Every structure is written in C-alpha cells, then in structure tokens.
Amino acid sequence: MIGRKKEFSYLREGLSSTGKLRCALVNGKEGIGKTFLLEQVSSSLLESGSHILLPANGKDCAGPQDLLSQFTRNLFSSSSLNLSEPLQSFARSIGGKFASLRNPALPVNDSDEPVPTFAGIFIHELSHLLEKNNQEGKHLTPVIVIEDINLLTPDTLLWLSHDFNHALRNSTWFKNCRFLFSSTDGTKNYKMFWAKFGIENPVDLKLLPFSASEMEEFSRSHGFNEVNAEDLKEISNGNPAIALKYLQNGFIMNNKNNKMADSKDHKGTDLSKFTEKELEYLLYASYPAKINRYNLEHFCSPKLSAFTYNWLKRQHQICDILADGDLVLHDSVREQMRAFHADEEPSKAEEMVTLASVLDAFYDLFPDTDSHWIPINLQALNSFSKSLCKRVFSEFECE
Numbered sequence: 237m238i239g240r241k242k243e244f245s246y247l248r249e250g251l252s253s254t255g256k257l258r259c260a261l262v263n264g265k266e267g268i269g270k271t272f273l274l275e276q277v278s279s280s281l282l283e284s285g286s287h288i289l290l291p292a293n294g295k296d297c298a299g300p301q302d303l304l305s306q307f308t309r310n311l312f313s314s315s316s317l318n319l320s321e322p323l324q325s326f327a328r329s330i331g332g333k334f335a336s337l338r339n340p341a342l343p344v345n346d347s348d349e350p351v352p353t354f355a356g357i358f359i360h361e362l363s364h365l366l367e368k369n370n371q372e373g374k375h376l377t378p379v380i381v382i383e384d385i386n387l388l389t390p391d392t393l394l395w396l397s398h399d400f401n402h403a404l405r406n407s408t409w410f411k412n413c414r415f416l417f418s419s420t421d422g423t424k425n426y427k428m429f430w431a432k433f434g435i436e437n438p439v440d441l442k443l444l445p446f447s448a449s450e451m452e453e454f455s456r457s458h459g460f461n462e463v464n465a466e467d468l469k470e471i472s473n474g475n476p477a478i479a480l481k482y483l484q485n486g487f488i489m490n491n492k493n494n495k496m497a498d499s500k501d502h503k504g505t506d507l508s509k510f511t512e513k514e515l516e517y518l519l520y521a522s523y524p525a526k527i528n529r530y531n532l533e534h535f536c537s538p539k540l541s542a543f544t545y546n547w548l549k550r551q552h553q554i555c556d557i558l559a560d561g562d563l564v565l566h567d568s569v570r571e572q573m574r575a576f577h578a579d580e581e582p583s584k585a586e587e588m589v590t591l592a593s594v595l596d597a598f599y600d601l602f603p604d605t606d607s608h609w610i611p612i613n614l615q616a617l618n619s620f621s622k623s624l625c626k627r628v629f630s631e632f633e634c635e
Contacts (some may be wrong), residue, residue: 237273237276237445238450238453238454238457238476239444239446239447239450239453239454239476240269240272240273240276240281240443241260243441243443244273244280245279246441246506247260247262247273247277247416247441248277248280248281250439251277251281251287251377251379251416251505252284252285252377252433253285253286253287253375253377254449256524257414257439258414258415258435258436258438259386259414259415259416259417259430259435259438259439260302260415260416260438260439260441261416261417261418261419261422261423261426261438261439261440261441262274262416262418262419262441262443263418263419263420263421263422263423263440263441263443264420264442264443264444264453265420265444265475265479266420266477267475267476267477267478268443268445268475268476269443269477270383270418270443271383271418272442273418274307274381274383274416274418277416277561278312278379278381278416280290281377281379282312282313282314282315283314283315284314285314285377286314286316286317286374286375286376286377287313287314287319287376287377287378287379287629288311288312288313288315288319288366288376288377288378288379289310289312289378289379290307290310290311290378290379290380290381291306291307291312291381291382291383292306292307292310292312292381292382292383292393292563293306293382293383293384294382294383294385294387294388295382295383295384295387296384297387297388297389297392299391299392300354300355300391300392300395300396300399300400301391301525303382303392303396304354304358304387304400305354305370305397307358307380307398308326308327308330308331308358309327311323311326311327311362316374317370317374317376317462318365318369319365319369322365322368322369323365326361326362326365326485329361330358330361330549340593342367343367353399353403354399355395355399355400355402355403355404356399356403358409359401359403359404359410360403361613362409362410363408363409363410364405366409376409377414378409378410378413378414379415379416380413380414380415380416381415381416381417381574382415382416382417382418383417383418384418384419384420385417385418385419385426386419386420386421386425388518393429394432396433396535397429397432397433398432401432401433401434402410406456415438421567422440422442423438423439423440424440426438441522444474444478445469445475446469446474446475447469447474447597448465448469449465451463451465451468451469451472451474451476451479452465454470454476454480455479455483458480458483460483461485461514462512464511464512464513467512467513468483469484471539471540471543472593481605482516505553505554505566505568505569505571505572507572507573514547515573516544517538517543517544517547517555517574518565518569519573519577520532520535520536520540520544521544521548521555521563521565521573522565522569522570522573522574522577523535523574523588523589523591524592524596525564525591525592525596525599526558526563526564526594526596526599527545527548527555527560527562527563527564527565528545528561528562528563529541529542531595531599532544532545534591534595535588535591535592545563548563548565549563554566554569555569559580574589
C-alpha cells in the first residue's frame, strides 16, 4: 500500500468486527488511488474477518434500481461464513421477486398493509438467508461499499437515505451496518445526505499526492527502476494514475540506457548526456517541424508543453530560434529521437508521425497562429486516417 498504509490500517481496523467506525468517506482527485484503497480494504476484511460486503460503483448507476442490481450481483462474504453458494442462489432468485413487483398485471393492493419496496424486499430476503444459514450464531459485520457517490443522481442519494435506510434499520442483521464511500468531494458536500441517513460525524479521509520517495517506490513497483522521482512528482502533481501514464508513455528513459547509449554511434549530437526529463522534452519536440507551445500540446499535456518549450529555448546547441519565436530542432536530434521512439513504441510513434504530418501541413497553409482555429481544433486530427488525409492534401503531401 504505497503512500496509503496509514489510511489502509485505519479503515481495516475500524471496519473490523471489533472496530468502532460507522462510516468513512475516502476522497481526493481522480486517479489519486481511491479505488485501489477500497479494493484492498475490502479484500482484507473478507480474508481476515466475518464480513458481508455489498459493493457498487456510482459511475454504473443511472438510478436506484441500478444500484440495487449491483448490490445483488456483487455480494461477497468471508470464507469463514460459508455463505458463497447461498448468496449466489439468492442473487438468482431475488430477480424474480423484483420482476413481480414491477408487473402491472398484479392485483392492486387494497389493504392497509404497506406496499413492499425494492429495498425492503432485498434486505428482508437477504436477512432471512443470513438467519437460515447462520445457525451457529456467528457474528456478521455487513459493510456497504459505494465508489464515486459523487456520480450518483440526486434521486439515488435520496433513495439510499430513505427507502434503503429504512430497510436496513428494520433488519436485525443490517441495523448496525457500516459504510465505506469514495468521492472526489469531501464530507461537507454531503451534509444533507448524512442528516437524512442519520449518520453522525462521518470520517473524512482525504488522499494526498505522493511524495518523491513514494513516487520512487511506486515507479519501481511497476518496473521502472531508473527514475527521477522528484521530476515525476512535479510533472504529475503526485497523482499516481497520471504518473503511471507518463511512465508507460516513455517519460522516464533511464531504464533504457543501453539503447540510448547506442545513439553515440549516430552522426550528430550525443543524446546520452541528457537527463531522462530532458530526453522526454526532446521526444515530444522531435515531431512538429516548427515547435511552439500550441502545437506541442497535441503531443503532450499543456503543462509539459510549456516545460518543453521553455527548456528548448535555452538549448541553442540543438535547435534554432526563428524570427517568429518558433523553434526548429536539429535534424540529427530529431532523427535519433524518432528512431528511438519507433523502436520502443511503434504504434504510438506512427500515430504521432501522422499527427505531425497533418499538423505541419496545416501550419503551412495557415501560418498565423494568432488568428486561425488550428490550436483549438487540431485535437480532432487524432482520428484522421490516411484516406482522409488524401482528400485534404495532394497524394505527394500525404505520402
């Protein structure tokens, strides 16, 4: 659990059968590691405890019935409870009961008895199953786990805090249920939800960006052993998901020192003297014919584009500065970087070569970057095919 050991231990102990944690909300930016933390905590609870987990994901829920369907499909229990087969049978049978509730041909209920709800049927039937299959009186700890509650609709949140909440409270097995949520927002954004649900003082666990040492450990865990962790932390803002994309897309090249050292045999500039960060700058700069911050953004992030352009302006030994401020990389550097990229990531390199060709042609036709639409709309060129290029340019230019 790189960078999340403290949060992991807190949740595992708090949600254990002897723990006192009722509800926790893990929050942070996209890619910061919320899903991984919830998965690890859930796995640990199932392995070492006597838990029943009802997990769901807000991004797959268009409404309450979708959420309940996920609870039904994703029921998990600790192996010590011997409930795997009964829970599978329950998941198959509960669908029929839901269908009967939806059936408009059923007779109208004229009695004073309350009409059963989806949530009521689900929790009632599940409670009956637990009672039937727990003759030994083992202690059970149910935990509701919902990722991305920020993606749940207002109607779904209302259903959770009303129908589903009432069903839980009416069950001897679920009235002391625990809750583990995740969101991009903190607990303060859900004050109304907590109040309606009757949850007091939910714990707010905000996941912070990785430190440089954690980023180094993270990189090594994915097979990237020669990494400038400080640079990677800076460029990714400590976000592990973003950092991994940079690593996989060739941001760090020291783990390929042998291949880069071969560039000494090429005519021109010796690239082995550059750091891995500088090599990344050169990689992206090797594609557009004329380099500026606008067209670099089509090959990397805006932030990385700015870093690349500002660094390259100071490297007079490998590039020339034109009158309009654009930069032109020396041919030997361009050829070496493109050859290296083509060897390491053939499909990605081919895609970037195609994009660069179209980009250069457009800039030849519309050289004034201050007035034309290209810097804004060229992202669409990612979908350009060779046949489409032939319609835009001549056969010679396309080739």
